[in-house]
Amino acid sequence: xxxxxxxxxxxxxxxxxxxxxxxxxxxxxxxxxxxxxxxxxxxxxxxxxxxxxxxxxxxxxxxxxxxxxxxxxxxxxxxxxxxxxxxxxxxxxxxxxxxxxxxxxxxxxxxxxxxxxxxxxxxxxxxxxxxxxxxxxxxxxxxxxxxxxxxxxxxxxxxxxxxxxxxxxxxxxxxxxxxxxxxxxxxxxxxxxxxxxxxxxxxxxxxxxxxxxxxxxxxxxxxxxxxxxxxxxxxxxxxxxxxxxxxxxxxxxxxxxxxxxxxx
Ligand SMILES: [Zn+2]
Numbered sequence: 001x002x003x004x005x006x007x008x009x010x011x012x013x014x015x016x017x018x019x020x021x022x023x024x025x026x027x028x029x030x031x032x033x034x035x036x037x038x039x040x041x042x043x044x045x046x047x048x049x050x051x052x053x054x055x056x057x058x059x060x061x062x063x064x065x066x067x068x069x070x071x072x073x074x075x076x077x078x079x080x081x082x083x084x085x086x087x088x089x090x091x092x093x094x095x096x097x098x099x100x101x102x103x104x105x106x107x108x109x110x111x112x113x114x115x116x117x118x119x120x121x122x123x124x125x126x127x128x129x130x131x132x133x134x135x136x137x138x139x140x141x142x143x144x145x146x147x148x149x150x151x152x153x154x155x156x157x158x159x160x161x162x163x164x165x166x167x168x169x170x171x172x173x174x175x176x177x178x179x180x181x182x183x184x185x186x187x188x189x190x191x192x193x194x195x196x197x198x199x200x201x202x203x204x205x206x207x208x209x210x211x212x213x214x215x216x217x218x219x220x221x222x223x224x225x226x227x228x229x230x231x232x233x234x235x236x237x238x239x240x241x242x243x244x245x246x247x248x249x250x251x252x253x254x255x256x257x258x259x260x261x262x263x264x
Pocket of ligand 1: 164
């Protein structure tokens with residue numbers, strides 16, 4: 001198979017692709033504070049490199065094509081920290097619609113978002129359905145790299161409160177770009193979110209809209225000091241395995257109506 005990167009192809013090459021099967025993947029991240037030790041580009045790097053590693057491992061007959069990353073996301077929960085660059089929900093929505101229109105115009109049938117920033121989730125879930133209605137594209141939301149609770153085991157505290165710049169993100173960037181990590185500045189910081197006998201939490205069925213500085217001086221939610229490159233490699237390997245399966249399924253996914261409503 002030739003390249004899986006759409007932007008590396010020529011226009012006639014894209015035109016000539018057999019698009020009956022196959023999915024176009026848009027990696028989406030954020031440029032936002034990740035504590036005193038991780039770079040602003042953390043989420044975009046995790047989405048891009050997670051996708052790159054998965055594409056390299058996919059079997060050749062699985063048709064997955066990658067778009068260049070959407071580097072900016074909706075990050076206004078981090079707006080009180082310098083360096084955060086955020087799009088409004090309206091801007092992000094409009095950009096995603098324009099990208100989806102272009103993907104549909106080229107004749108593709110499926111579009112997947114590989115999103116590695118929590119703040120983008122509600123926007124993407126909403127936009128995906130609107131894109132489906134507006135373009136007919138089968139549209140998929142994949143949130144995070146799908147490594148679950150990894151084999152090295154995360155503490156219960158990290159599983160519940162390790163939302164941001166904690167053990168997993170620190171480990172992933174140590175594996176992907178160690179020169180950008182300042183481990184001497186890494187901190188352990190779990191938010192003192194009031195535990196009540198209700199479901200009220202940062203997200204879920206009952207949530208409080210939160211800003212990162214409501215619960216953390218440093219912007220870290222988790223124990224960044226426990227991050228290691230070895231753990232990052234394990235997370236990445238696990239992600240490649242689960243994302244490969246997911247992309248394989250999505251690349252030939254059909255609704256109950258199959259291609260009946262499709263012009264291709
Ligand atoms: Zn992040």
